Amino acid sequence: MANDTRTTKNAGTVTRRDFLGSSASVGAAAAAGLVAQAASTNANAAADAKSKPAIRPPDEMKTRDEAIKPANFPMDGAQVFAKFCKDEGLAALFCCPGNYPIINAIAAEGIPTYGGRTEGSMCSAADAFSRVTGEIAACSGTEGPGFTNMIMNIGCANAARTPLLVLASNMTISGDDTERRIQQAYQQPTTEGLKKYGKRLIDPSRIYEYSAYAFRQLKTGVPRPVHLDFPGEVTRARFKEPGELQFYYDKTRYRTESKPHPSPADIRKAVEMIGKAQRPMIVASTGVFYSKAWDALKAAAEKNDIAIVESGPSRGHFSDGHPLSASVAPDAMLSADLVVLVGQYCMPSIGEFAFGPETKYIRVDPDPTDIGRNLPIDLGIVSCEKAALEALADALPNRRRPQWVEELAKARKAFEAENEEYYQLGLKYSKDTKLLHPAVIGRELSDFLYAKDLPKEQTTIAMGGYGIARYVRRYARAFRPGQICNGAYQYGAIGPDVAYTFGTAVAVQNGVGPQKAYKGAPVIGVTGDAGFAYSGMELETFSKYKVPAVIILYNNNAWGVYTSGRSPRAMHMYLFQENLRYDKVAEGLGARGEYVTTPEEFRAALVRSYDIAAKQGVTTLLNCQAKKEFWSQGTYPPGMVRNVEPGCMSYNH
């Protein structure tokens, strides 16, 4: 192992007090730690460390904390926009250089800003930030190339229904169609089908008005990305006074905080249906999280013994530890005789959720045009999720359902027994092959996060990867809102994982929204060797900003779908070189790297890396060596395990 110069002697567990207490010393320790990261144990590397400049953050990181300079009239268009974003509570900006007036103005307003290595990754970082905080984040890139680099990532955010503000510069209005100089592109058609709203701003005097259009869309109804592109004439325009801007007035006049409430008749009908049901279940999805309805959800569930199962791009709005939780009880799904889908923005089709033929459905959604799509309903309720759950909690009678609660407990136990069986098989396979089986990674991670000294609510996970996620999802738990960011949700992109981890880590580092109580704690990221290629360079961004994480990389030398290589002539397209050292890539980017091949090594490295992340703010990449054949059901059963949805294994819907 190449990291012994950087490991701590006391690699004990870390509590919240530890990392909060250590935060004061992080600056000095981290500087030393980062310098040390450049070191390696082999002779050449040691010589390099002595003779070559060490990796270190730029001195200018210090000026990041200089006094905020909010703009006042006279302002340019970019400053008007930035001030608007500040007033609307934009929580963070993730970007690459480009769109200069806008990103500079946003930074000047004091909105937390982060500059990374690719626009696409920064877009996903913003997406993940929202998924674990519920707040609006922005991403930005330069005109043609920077913007188009974000397309996959905007697609991910769109599928996840993330309130993502996509910003990009776009040459000049006067140069439209001319291809004068470089980077010209028609942006808005490119995001067609990937956004809720978009606009190329044309009239400088309407920049404030269109900012209102953007935030009206971001803050109401079902969220999705909003895309604004700024020609130079708009950002550079000068405004001496507010009167030069159209529709310049306070946010109470350009949008409303009012939400749709359920009709009393609908609530009466729902209460009646729940009353007739023996085994009711609420699917608590995306809208429950974004409407911050977790208290109302719990109140409704507990009042009437309604089971709760989660789905969606984030988890934890109902604790997996609650006796009414069905998120880790897949076998209970087929028993539900009434399902209330709340905020399930991405609707499954028949057969995709594991409910039985006798199940009746109520759907609660703020958008009436989506109710009844894909899954026929017995009752539709147009409402904000929080309002509907509060109304249900008020209207439902107190009722106990001991047999249902007992069945849920048995189903959870059966799932744990199955996971234990997979773990034991994984240990055997690991012992036989001297390589890490994914069940071992999932279970050991779970033991470390929830069964030892760490408070089980503490650590937020950015869940990514393809095959590895199928295992780790089975063992990862969520006990409070925003504890798991479900990376590959719906769009199925396996590449943004490191970027998702960065956005998640920034949210926790700044203690935003439900992450407040865990401010500064390290986060866990999960990715695969295929996915790493798409956003792995952001390890440098972790190091630059000293955002602490432990990223588990499942390295099986292949794309997860390698079994699709059906002929010998085709197989090479699915494979990588074997035993690649992604850990050394991490070291080269200023992070730590460890290469582990056995359960014992993984266990120790996890403890050590978390400790260093907590105490020094240093991120580690754990390169977990496996083999592609672990996905073969015939050779290493259960192979590629299937997902049962909804619940902890959900990622399609």
Place this chain on the structure above:
Amino acid sequence: MPSKAVKRARPRASVGSIEAVTEQLRAYATRGVFREFTVKESRQAAEYRINWLTPRPLRVRFDAKSSLLTLVDLLPDISPRSPMDLALRVFVAGRFSTKLPEHRRISKQLVRKLVVVNSNRKTSLRLTLNKKDTGAGARQALLLISEIFQNFLAGPYHEYMVRNFDLRED
């Protein structure tokens, strides 16, 4: 309204039992449980084509005389006496267990006999329904299909589902 001649031609119990099965399955279709549902009835039998849990349509055949409801070629591509074949038989037999909650259990009152038949690697299930309540028996068949796809096949059969039921590999 059937003519008197038709009434005489069909034994009352047979007509009733077919109608009960058809009515029950049609009720699921009406509720939207199925995506597509077609029925072809003859004097003694009916055949149903149901598009439900996977893109591959289900074929259900009901013979009124024997009260035999067959889930035709429900699961293709299973070698006889293979581990999957054996596991399926154990799973199906286990659906009668009193250890299961009542709402998940196949009722012996409604399904008198349940046989798993593997012919040419195609597995069919034959359910002999109680003639007195074939409609309720048909509901039991639907419950069984649901358990097989949502429970049994949710186990270690990812590759099988990809091969045979158009499950996306990624």
